[in-house]
Amino acid sequence: MPFKFWKKDEKKPEPAPPAKPEVKPEAKPELKPASKAPAATPVKPAVKPATKPAAPTAKVVPVPKRTPEEIVTEVHRALVEFGLAVEATREVFKKRIAAKFGSLEDFERKMKENPQSIVTGFVVSWLGFTVPEKFDLGNLLYEANQRLSSFGMQVSATDEISVDEAQGLREATFTLGNEKVVLHFHNPREVFNEINTMIRDRGLRFIELETWSEDYAFMLVKSPNWDVLARGELVIVKAEETATDGECPECGSAIGERWVTCIACNSPLEA
Structure with a gap:
């Protein structure tokens, strides 16, 4: 086998590396300038309503007890x-x-x-007088004349007779000065109504006070304050001027507050 020792090994040229594909740089997206945010409306701080200073607490002054x-x-x-x-x-x-x-x-x-009962009863005992339901006319006139004598007046009654004993109806002739009146009456109220007619021009009047019983009570007054008496405060006076509390269920006449009987028909009233 022939030796080719004299020939040098020739290096074959290495193949050229494959060409790299040309890479184009990526196009960067165009950046738009950021739009400006709308300017924020300035917020005003909330105004607290002005508070009124607290009123000083009123001191409770105790009402002194009356003696x-x-x-x-x-x-x-x-x-x-x-x-x-x-x-x-x-x-x-x-x-x-x-x-x-x-x-x-x-x-x-x-x-x-019971202030009305207590004060009315005391006024009767102090300034007035009572007359029982079954009364003696002479005793009634004695009490009346005790008061009238201070004003130079006297009322007398004569010729008293019984007209109807079952109903208690009587008759008498009443005299004041030169004035004479023949009156039929059942009770003391009717007698004093007639006496009041006789003394009216003198500015005097016998008023009837409540007794809360079958008895009658009267006192002689000169200038009663009817507006106040009609309210029934402390003293209960029975008169047409104080009859401001409804009507009598029997006869329909006006009645007053806290009256026990009607002054027109003498019927008992509910309490």
Whole structure:
């Protein structure tokens, strides 16, 4: 086998590397300038309503308790306002109250139970008089003339007779000065109604007070305050001027507050 030792090894040229594909640079997206955000409307801070300063707490001043003497003084002042008493009798009034009830304190306690009954009853015992349902005409006129004599007047009655004994109807002739009247009557109220007619021009009047019984009570007054008396405060007076509390269920006549009987038909009234 021939040796070709004399020939040098010839290096064959290496094949050229394959051409790399041309890579085009990616086109960068065009960046648009960011649109400006609308300017925010400035927010005004909330205005707190002005608060009024708290009013100072009013101090509760306790009403001082009235003494029994003050209560008695107020009752007398009311009687003066009613036209049933005069201011000059205040001290006498206090003494009479203490004598009748034992003390001013006892009067105050009684007043809390039923002021109208207590005060009306006292006024009758102090300034008025009572007449029983079955009455003697002479005794009635004696009580009336005891009051009328202070004004120079006297009422007399003659020729009294019984007209209807079963119904208690009587007749008599009443005289005041030169005036004479023949009257039929059943009860004391009818007699005093006639006497009031006779003394009307003198500015006087016998008023009837409630007794809460079958008896009658009267007192002589000069200038009663009817507007106040009609309210039935402390003293209950039975008259047409104080009949402001409805009608009598029997006869339909006007009646007053806390009346026991109707002054027109004498029927009992519900309490």
